[in-house]
Amino acid sequence: VTPVRNPIYVTLSDGAIRNTYDLRLLNKDGVAREFRLSLTADQPLDLMLEGQEAQTVTVPGNATTTQRIYVVAPAGSDAAGRGPHRPAAVGRGSGQYRPHAQRRDL
Numbered sequence: 335v336t337p338v339r340n341p342i343y344v345t346l347s348d349g350a351i352r353n354t355y356d357l358r359l360l361n362k363d364g365v366a367r368e369f370r371l372s373l374t375a376d377q378p379l380d381l382m383l384e385g386q387e388a389q390t391v392t393v394p395g396n397a398t399t400t401q402r403i404y405v406v407a408p409a410g411s412d413a414a415g416r417g418p419h420r421p422a423a424v425g426r427g428s429g430q431y432r433p434h435a436q437r438r439d440l
Contacts, residue, residue: 335355335356335357335358336355336356336357336358337353337354337355338354338355338356338402346406346409348409349409349410350406350407350408350409351406351407351409352404352405352406352407353404353405353406354402354403354404354405355402355403355404355405356400356401356402356403357371357400357401357402357403358398358399358400358401359391359393359398359399359400359401360393360397360398361393361394361395361396361397361398361399362396363395363396364395364396365395366392366393366394366395367392367393367395368390368391368392368393369390369391369392369393370389370390371383371389371390371391371401371403372389373405377407377411377412378407378408378411379405379406379407380405380406380408381403381404381405381406382403382404382406383401383402383403383404384401384402384403384404385402386401
């Protein structure tokens, strides 16, 4: 997970705060795999994927894909300040859960 820092954050028209990150997904299998993305945080946050309607990303076999994600804290919430949150990716059908353990501040 790499934070996009230009700009550091965006204040949306409704007062919500949006941070942007680039998430790199590596598929070491020889076939395409679908990954479901989620976000764990102490505060209520929304996770949106650029160019995706669902919270899933398909990564071709033996390839790396970069997905831009947006984390939005509602206007007036404590989460609009600074707080830790952790993105995670789960490969569907793999039975493997590999959360990204590095903390990121909003």
